Amino acid sequence: MINWRLDLRLLAFIELFIGILMLIPTTLAYRYQEADALRGFLIAYLAIAVFCSTSLILTGKPKTKTMYARDGYLVVTLTWIIATAFSAIPLVASGAYVDYSSAYFEVMSGFTTTSATVLPEIESLPKAILFWRSQTNWLGGMGIVVLFVALLPALGVSGSLLVGAESVGPTKDKLTPKIKNTALILWSIYIGFSFIETLLLLLGGLNLYDAVTVTFSTMAAAGFCVKNSSIGTFGSAYVDIVVTLFMLVSGANFALYYKALSGKLSSVLKDGELRVYLGIWAVVSLLAALKLFTSNTYDTFAQSLRYSTFQTASILTTTGFATANYIHWPAFTQVLLFLLFFIGGSAGSAGGGVKVIRIVALFKMGRAQIKHRIHPRGVFQVRVGQTTFREDLLVSIATFFGVYILTGVVGAVVISLSGADPLTSFSASFLFLGNIGIGFGEVGPAGNFAFLPSWIKWFCSFLMLVGRLELFTVYVLFSKHFWKH
């Protein structure tokens, strides 16, 4: 069953909420006297006002407040689709973007924290528009719906359904019995880290505008930047290190920060996923640095390490910032970075991709298969950290991985219809699905997606959404069972 009235009402409220958040860039447009941008935002307000009032009037008071699993998937998916639809209006109505499909692609890329861009040139755009673009990163990072649940009066079980459909990873940590409190805690930690990063960047000599926009995209593991050459523009080792650090923060499970703040630091340090996550970062950074140094790509080992730690963190956490155009790096370092495309951030983080814990589980499932072959009558359990994973969870994790890869491969076929070569098509599909934002071939750090035909931009927006909502929240809508009574 689907409670259409309640769902539409929720969507209208969330849209209103997006409108309120748009007041920040609108103020900037006013302050910077960017008339085009201001016009863009005003047109967006008009559209939002029409949509919300129509929806609220049409639906009236819902007969029942009961929500079902299906409502959760529907509201979350539609929230992302509709929020993008309205948030894209200022981009195109200000004249900054050439057409609506480009603007939609860009904002979906923002909200899903993919941050693939259609812009060949960024710095010439109105500052208010670029700010809004970065702000979509930040809003999407911890989840639009989660933020809404955190701020709205208690939604009861509906809140859990909504948060469950939007949050990432195979296991959901319950920080508190009440979902509203959990959402509030997660967003508070997120805001707290954002403040600290902004401060550190200001100390590094960035102006407030740059510091805030960079922070937006770092903390969300997102990757938009108001500069043409991404973080490389600042040319500062200090900035590189701060951003590397906060990318790593954003790619870890936020529940761990709550545990650490609650005084359970020792259990945090024992966390299996966190150790593997940091281990992968350390090993890949080191291997890449060795190759960069021995191939004379950089003069010193310290410099090699500076670029490799940054780029490894950027791809592993699925942020997609760049301080170097790594497609000119030696092949080995490129393929190392490509390896990270199949891993991603941690469960419960701002990062995308498959998630470290699923890779760990797959690895352990492989080990269990080996033991089973040696002792065919034995029963072998899969333990990750202190938890034994039930067989249905294992099926769900391994299925996720399989469907993820198959989606990516089919996505590559569709993208290749644009004429993009195999490496470009393949890495593009997986950079959308993993919400990474930069890839290889024509879509490396210096590339952009302006070359895609409109209809492929819409398809890529779909891939980004499917990736951000971890496949099934979107895929359920394509099942006939979903629409059956």
Next chain:
Amino acid sequence: MINWRLDLRLLAFIELFIGILMLIPTTLAYRYQEADALRGFLIAYLAIAVFCSTSLILTGKPKTKTMYARDGYLVVTLTWIIATAFSAIPLVASGAYVDYSSAYFEVMSGFTTTSATVLPEIESLPKAILFWRSQTNWLGGMGIVVLFVALLPALGVSGSLLVGAESVGPTKDKLTPKIKNTALILWSIYIGFSFIETLLLLLGGLNLYDAVTVTFSTMAAAGFCVKNSSIGTFGSAYVDIVVTLFMLVSGANFALYYKALSGKLSSVLKDGELRVYLGIWAVVSLLAALKLFTSNTYDTFAQSLRYSTFQTASILTTTGFATANYIHWPAFTQVLLFLLFFIGGSAGSAGGGVKVIRIVALFKMGRAQIKHRIHPRGVFQVRVGQTTFREDLLVSIATFFGVYILTGVVGAVVISLSGADPLTSFSASFLFLGNIGIGFGEVGPAGNFAFLPSWIKWFCSFLMLVGRLELFTVYVLFSKHFWKH
């Protein structure tokens, strides 16, 4: 427990058996008066004689004839490693190959039916050597150990363990209660089809040598060819069609032919895997043909279809023959072919890769996940054809896929140490693992693997073996549990 004496004895017998099979190319070397080749084979015989006599004398009569699961994995893996070691001797001792690592790579590529080659120029080699190279394809296609089991006096339960460790696919069809009879039936069907294909190729104007060697590599879904430009050399639509047909035959489950011969044709036509397998071939061929035609790559639609059906069958069945250098085809057709890298032939076929049935199962597992989200309390079973797959089989299938992809991605990182670009490294790793033999970038149909450093050739030989024996038969040997009492 491992029955070392019995295992070593079996290995010695299998090696003797390889020696006997080598008599065919030796006779050819004598007939064609190829002194270098003859010398190569004689040196190989010497080495085999020393190995076998030493092993048989050292082991004496085994105390017990009991074999355990571990013995099966050990004997099968070692059979492939040692058979390759001795079979590679003629290649290097005849002076045809530059070093032993190249010869080992080539023969492993032959037995595993990968058929990636290190030769930039093929036709100048002694005909006896090329024949032996094609013969390794044919022997590997249905399984060396299976052939041995078929021909040797009953091995009892040991035979089942050996065949189980070598055969491909998640489910094993038991054609007859006795494994020896099953092995005999499979090999008889294989030989029968080989006769028919040879006849048809002779009718197409090929000489006996060409017809037999092409048949060897077609029926094994293998892909070596005695010509520089693979099947394209013959330039005959008739040959293309015959080879396409028999590639499709080799990539289907051989148990189905037994069923058909037993009069159960209707159950064959209802087989879920067969339908999907042929369906993928038909759809991909058609899409590729449309693109080839509309992009003016070929003048007529019929011609486009001739090349697309051939190349699609070649990659899907993991044969790796070529009638066109498809890396010059439009991007879309290339990426379509790349999609097939993630599918492969059928279970119980001569083909490699993931296998169609595992992809079907993954797809249905995805659907079950969707249903589960819509009805969280429901229990959903996965049915493929008429069989309901148990949860432990599903875990094993999905784990296989996950470990397969991760192996391929890590393999790409190792191969990139040769300096190969990302597309070349990535497709090389998966063409080895899937026993496909041709890929993209530098390793397309016109490419070869001479550029790989020796140690990476050994690593690639390992990848081919891991792929052919479906990961776990080899991976178990790396577990400490395997070697514990």
